[in-house]
Amino acid sequence: MAGHNKWSQIKRKKGALDAKRSKIFTRLIKEITVAVKEGGPDPEGNPRLRMAIQNSKSVNMPKDNIERAIKKGENTDSNYSEVTYEGYATNGVAVFIECATDNINRTVQNLRTIFNKYDGSLGTNGSLEFIFDRKGVFVIKLSPVQLPDEDEFILEMIDAGAEEVEFEEECITIYCAMEDFGQLQKKVESMHLEVENAELQRLPKTTVTLELEPLQKVLRFIDTLEDDDDVQKVYHNLDLNEELLAKLES
Template sequence: MSGHNKWSTIKRKKGALDAKRSKMFSRITKEITVAVKEGGGDPEGNPRLRVAISNAKGVNMPKDNIQRAISKAEKDGDALQEMTFEGYGPEGVPIFIECLTDNNNRTVSSIRSIFTKRGGSLGTNGSLSFMFDRKGVFTIPKGDIDQEELELELIDAGAEDIEVNDDTIVVYTPMADFGRMQKKLDELGIEAENASLQRIPNDYKTLEPQMAMKVLRLIDEFEDNDDVQNVYHNIEMTDELMKAMEEND
């Protein structure tokens, strides 16, 4: 019986990973579609498409899938529109949601419904603008390049913060310097594992793990929605909260 249970657990985890991968591919496909519609299907002349392709490679999206997405967008890509939503979850946690959708009414209804069902409230656009700064965030492999020399190059290209992790370096830039940093990485022959404009909170809110988990379940539900690209919040990911998340995984 224990062997059967173990196999069920493995299947469940694999299913969750497959679903997560499928969601990532779907998000990137939408990014590619919007990029192609905005600037054409040639990545050399379309910086947004170049970033989307780089992100696709970063999550191991097959080359054929990337090319199919570009070709489809060039022929008859969906008329996707960018939408944002701002609101509050339980405990007054601010939540900023970015969407790409081909049906505005459906998306508005879904987002409002999730907020209401999970004890949150949908606010007006602009109500959270003072709580988040939009910044360029680049995750690059550490590699063998001289770290001190690299940091000087990155600072010269507009980096305002650099985090060095075990295998990667995360670089933060002002939104206005996103393109400049991308160009610098191209010059250095460095391919980012991920590059995007993200909304970084100006300060963080610490919650008891039980309450934080309630808010994170709300965020999970938003992220499961097909129209949602990104969800931002300001919950402090404390060691205690990380442990609670692992126990509930």
């Protein structure tokens, strides 16, 4: 799971850049709306909605925005479809895209235009199954919550379905199989831990390393995908090592 850990670290290091370009509130509102459509407006009986609300609070989304998103989900006129797309950027970088859209034709056309502009290729669904694993990822803030002994905590998490637990300076990252996500979510909630983020992610099994110039082109491509209103999440298998991150930030 070392590759998964590295991926998590990379995402956080790049988080400041992501926050500037991503329409975070818009995407979380869509997630809440879809969650309500799927499982109803009561967070107690709808784990997906509960998770979406928690993630919204962690980025300081106002309570009024959350409540409006829930009401929107109850409105029968609101009709988002969840769709995924797969393809390759230049230099063999795999890209997996999750969307929430009310117009699939528009979404496909927009994505095809972006892929063509950056010399990528939009593939068929299932073509990247061998590259990405879908895993539950929980990021827990270390303070001000007082946690038990590391070994004891790890054992508790494993009993609840965790595959790996990684302690870092300011947080703990917990990984689990997709099917164990709900069980682990209940365990984390029962311990009243401060959750920074909890979601299902697509983690790369293998990564691609690029030199700075082609890397910058692929990152521009990913940025453009993320800026599309219908796109919720973009996953890729770029290896952003410490040296490259330093060059990108300079």
